[in-house]
Amino acid sequence: MAKKLFIKTYGCQMNVYDSARMADVLAPLGYGPTDSQADADMVILNTCHIREKAAEKTFSELGRLKQDQARKQAAGGDMIIAVAGCVAQAEGAEIMRRVPEIDIVLGPQTYHRLPEMVARATRARDARRGQPRAFHEKRIGAGVLDTDFPAESKFDHLPEAMAPQGVSAFLAIQEGCDKFCTFCVVPYTRGAEFSRPVEKIIAEARKLSAQGAREITLLGQNVNAYHGDAADGSTWGLARLVREIAEKAPQIERIRYTTSHPRDMDDDLIAAHGDVPQLMPFLHLPVQSGSDRILAEMNRQHTADHYRRIIERLRDVRPDLALSSDFIVGFPGESDADFAATMKLIEDVTFAQSFSFKYSPRPGTPAANIEQQVPLEVMDVRLQALQAVLEKQLIDFNRTTLGKTVPVLLERAGRDAGQLVGKSPYLQAVHVTAPTTFIGAVADVEITDLGHYTLGGVLAAGPAAMFEPERAIA
16 A cells, blocks of 8 residues: 555444445555554544534644644645544535635545545645645645535445454444434434345345454444345344344354434344344443433433333343443433433433433534523533442442353453453453453453453353364454
């Protein structure tokens, strides 16, 4: 590879997947990965609009990136700057206006067109080389903006994934959202729900397996709303897809999916948690609030008791199921009683992991226009109280593993010599002393130590700890 590519990825697993695919798209143009942003010939910021002050953080990063670009140009080199992802989709024109040095702004649905955009940017830069010195000092970018929602799916035009993802791999099966929660920008930045065809997903799963993947996480903004077309003309839901991957890619020992919506947890998917051994007993199912009034204001289309009943049914078929969720504190109009209802739901359900945030308005979303905004100091107090309970639940859950033997997928070398790091079925990071030939194994590990967010253990004695060397991933 003659050119160096640096991609900085923010946010969700879908962005991680998208970044890998952008690298695949650019590889035929001679771009290979580099760990040095300052030395790169092309830098892509793959942005996320979900977190607080996402746009401001993007502009801050661009300020630093402009300095790298200027230094490289002063040394006789060049650097193409691109902004991708949801911030690019939502604020593309504003990004171009505020940071004219940028060459490319592209939305999440257009990265299959990156080669064309890079060609346009390169032509624009070549045309400027003959201009006077004063022109170059302005450092004006190429101005390529592509945030359309194309009629064709990007998945139909992407090359096959090139670089193996490793022991644990992401596989995008669905994109977009039709739910229109009043706090969320995803329907506006990712577009309507789209599901990839069954056969293409199965083929990609089998290829990932052949490349050494032992765990696959199926990705989508509303992954359990998956409704993909099969070759026989039928439409499959997520449960049937999971069953098919388990059957057609037998070397995939673990299957996960994220992110889910309570409204789309149907009977078949709940049953699959009890029927498919490869489907891990850990589910991320965002609830956002425990107050029915706030849930209605959020347009979540479910109630707190509906959520409780889903969890009860899941635990009936899979008693060892552990849960993760998302919570928003301080949604406009949230009262003390509404917040108390959220705390009650947390105590009723219990969570092994969770993500919690203060509400922050997203431009263009209905909730941003609600007048009853909760004071920041109130949100701070509520968030601290909520996170204290969630933190205790996390610690209590981890303590239940102490002294137990759990199957751990060993993924990579750790920081210490002779140490490997893997994942339990519940996404807990586990450190264990083992040779690198064990990478790729699901080994039984006795948990002996509890860190704040990680576990430590030793390989269990006996045949359960053994592992076929030919399946190792060096």
